[in-house]
Amino acid sequence: MHEMSLALEILSICERELEKLPETRVTALGVEVGAFSGVDADSLQFCLEVMMSDRFDGVRCEVVREPGEAACPTCDNRFEVMQAPFECPECGGLARGLSGGQGLQLSYLEVE
Amino acid sequence: MSAERVEVKEKVLSANDQIAAEARAQLVGHGVFSVNIISSPGSGKTTLLERTVDLLKPSLRLGVVAGDVQTRNDAERLERHGIPVQAIETGGGCHLNARQVSESLASLDLAQTDLLFIENVGNLVCPSSFDLGESLKVVLMSVTEGEDKPLKYPAAFRRASVLVITKVDLLPHLEFSTQTAIDNALSINPDLTVFSTSSYTGEGLESWTEWLTGQVSACKQGS
Numbered sequence: 001m002h003e004m005s006l007a008l009e010i011l012s013i014c015e016r017e018l019e020k021l022p023e024t025r026v027t028a029l030g031v032e033v034g035a036f037s038g039v040d041a042d043s044l045q046f047c048l049e050v051m052m053s054d055r056f057d058g059v060r061c062e063v064v065r066e067p068g069e070a071a072c073p074t075c076d077n078r079f080e081v082m083q084a085p086f087e088c089p090e091c092g093g094l095a096r097g098l099s100g101g102q103g104l105q106l107s108y109l110e111v112e
Numbered sequence: 113m114s115a116e117r118v119e120v121k122e123k124v125l126s127a128n129d130q131i132a133a134e135a136r137a138q139l140v141g142h143g144v145f146s147v148n149i150i151s152s153p154g155s156g157k158t159t160l161l162e163r164t165v166d167l168l169k170p171s172l173r174l175g176v177v178a179g180d181v182q183t184r185n186d187a188e189r190l191e192r193h194g195i196p197v198q199a200i201e202t203g204g205g206c207h208l209n210a211r212q213v214s215e216s217l218a219s220l221d222l223a224q225t226d227l228l229f230i231e232n233v234g235n236l237v238c239p240s241s242f243d244l245g246e247s248l249k250v251v252l253m254s255v256t257e258g259e260d261k262p263l264k265y266p267a268a269f270r271r272a273s274v275l276v277i278t279k280v281d282l283l284p285h286l287e288f289s290t291q292t293a294i295d296n297a298l299s300i301n302p303d304l305t306v307f308s309t310s311s312y313t314g315e316g317l318e319s320w321t322e323w324l325t326g327q328v329s330a331c332k333q334g335s
Contacts, residue, residue, distance in 0.1 A: 002206055002238035009124050017120055027115050031124070038240045038267030084263045085299055096302040102270070104124045104241070112115045 003040060006104065007047035011055060013106050021111055026052075028060040028110035034068065034101040035082045041065050060110075068101025128242055132210035135217060135245030142222040144175075145331035146230060147324075148244050150268055151252035152261075153234030156278040158186045159311040160252065161229055165193045167321045172226040172328060177216045179208040179233045186231060196220055207238035210245055226328050236261070240268040247331065248273040253297075255279050255288045262297040269300045274307070276320065281310040 010031060018024065031048065033041045041063050048061040070086035071078050074093030079086075086095040123129065139146050149157050158178075165174055178187040179200045187199035198216040200208060213230060220228070230246055232239040240249075251272035253261055256279060262269040269275065275297050277290060294306055305323070309316035 002241060005205070005209075006124055006241075009127065012127070013120065013122050013124065017118065021118065024116075036266055036270055038237055038265075084266050094299065096299050098270075098300075102267075106120045106122050106124060108120055109118045110115045111118060 003043040003047045004051075006039060006044060007051045010048065010106050011051055014052075014056075014109060017109055018111075024111040026056040026059055026109055026111055028062065029106065030062045030064065030108045030110075032064050032066050032103065032105050032107050034066050034103045036068050036098065036101040037104050039104055064107075066101055066103065068098040070095035070098045125241065125243070128210045131214050132243035132245040135210060135214045136247075138217060139222065139228065139245060139247070140331075140334075142225065143332045144222055144225050144228050145324075145328045146228040146246045148230045148232060148239075148246035148249045149252065150232045150236065150239045150249055150272065151234060151254075152236045152257060155234070155252040155254040155257065156311055157231050157234065157252055158189055160276065160278060160309065161190060161231060162193060163311045163314070163317055164229075164321060164324070165190065165195055167317060168227065168324065169193065169195065172325065173224055175220050175222075175225045175228045176231060177208075177213055177220075177228065178231045179212070181205070181233055196225075202233055206233060206235050207242055208232050208244055209242050213244045226332070227324060236265040236268045240271050247327070250274040250276060252276045252278050253293065255282055255286055255290065255293075259289055259293040260296055262293070262300050266300045269297050269304070272301065272304065274305045274323075277306065277308045279310060279312070280308050280315060281313045 033039050045063045052059045067080035067082050070081045072088035072093045072095050075091045077088050077090045151157050174195045176190050176197045180186050181202050184199045187197045191197045198219050200212045249272040251268050307316055307320045
């Protein structure tokens with residue numbers, strides 16, 4: 001359960017961004033969570049809402065899960081995956097390994 | 113007033129990653145090969161390290177950073193093997209972070225270290241998100257844990273370079289297929305190097321320590 005410490009990091013990135021944007025109010029923020037990042041999107045959503053609403057009244061937190069991509073060894077089809085095993089939707093082949101879906105980033109702030 | 117969207121696109125762990133990069137530069141600069149050891153609680157991290165230290169101590173200069181939520185128990189066990197150990201008590205934290213490790217490095221004589229083990233907090237989820245500046249991650253999985261563990265906790269297996277299966281002496285008492293477990297791990301990360309070990313009987317420890325010794329030599333040549 002490291003989502004609370006991640007929410008704290010996100011808050012400190014928000015604070016740094018706000019230093020560049022004086023006299024604005026944060027109304028929303030967006031976070032991208034890789035499906036294979038080891039971060040639970042629902043927990044992060046909860047932690048963000050608790051922490052952010054304390055600092056930014058009425059803020060909306062949008063947490064989006066980003067898929068990874070696997071390549072089928074049988075038919076070369078590339079397809080998005082959210083969880084293992086990586087079964088090809090075209091031919092049922094099992095892909096090994098994946099790219100992407102590992103990251104965790106604060107993608108945007110909405111301010112007014 | 114109308115709302116305006118500001119693109120940020122900053123990695124959430126950029127502050128941790130920056131400290132980890134500095135720690136990595138420091139370790140590489142001293143020619144230290146470092147291993148971040150990750151597993152569930154009770155997979156046998158400390159026992160594997162005790163055996164490994166006994167086998168490698170005659171030929172390599174070793175050091176350990178041992179993380180635990182509470183107590184210095186693991187660090188004390190390892191200190192009895194006559195090597196420098198730094199303990200990190202996270203006080204509730206479920207993983208080590210780069211700042212904690214970086215502070216521990218200051219208390220170790222890196223110029224007199226060939227191989228540094230960082231024993232993470234027992235947890236197969238949270239530690240995998242935090243770069244500590246290590247050369248590579250090693251994930252442990254004991255044969256009592258279930259063959260599908262790599263599928264349930266993919267991030268740890270995806271980010272590790274090595275899988276050490278532990279407690280294989282217990283296999284006669286279990287319905288555990290080592291091959292299925294390895295196949296599951298390779299489906300997440302086909303590049304894993306795999307060792308099957310028993311810290312109790314010593315099975316597999318020779319291959320594991322030979323591999324470590326080879327990595328230390330390669331690290332020295334690269335620095």
